């Protein structure tokens with residue numbers, strides 16, 4: 412194994428198997444501490460690719476150089492078995508977790524189980540458990556919507572809890588946000604039901620809608636804050 416520099420700034424390492432050499436792009440992200448790193452190569456193993464005799468799975472082991480982490484990182488690549496000098500394609504990490512989103516203040520302060528459920532769904536997706544990830548994102552939307560509605564109308568708490576997700580969206584949200592929430596609910600329900608109504612959409616579309624909802628709620632709250640704070644200054648009696 413040696414370090415090579417191919418192309419612009421792309422660090423590549425060579426892995427040898429029998430008489431062939433393969434190149435793997437160095438690991439530059441740690442799935443444990445989530446820092447951008449130049450991982451130190453340790454070792455590699457080869458496995459037969461289950462889908463094709465012409466392919467070879469490369470299981471590589473690296474170490475994170477961050478002294479507060481030092482974790483061993485397992486990354487999988489796939490190469491063309493009979494092509495000497497082939498650039499192997501990165502498949503994914505075999506362990507660790509994805510980098511989690513940074514939530515706007517309003518979402519953190521909502522103190523909803525939404526964040527926990529969303530992050531568990533993200534981990535399920537990272538590990539290739541796409542069937543349950545979708546259901547998890549659907550559950551996350553329900554907690555976000557209901558907790559937000561309760562924050563806005565605490566006197567309706569019991570009613571909001573007993574309502575279906577659809578009923579809460581229809582009763583407590585309006586305009587574009589309502590339209591996006593309804594679509595997220597439809598796609599989310601699709602992830603939980605036997606038959607899909609929206610075949611062309613998947614978990615990544617659902618995540619994109621959740622991202623839109625979060626930025627809309629954030630914008631709405633910050634807008635409210637600025638309107639109220641500047642207004643209250645203006646209404647103070649002048650000296």
Ligand SMILES: [Zn+2]
Pocket residue numbers: 441442443444445446475476477480481482
């Ligand atoms: Zn690390």
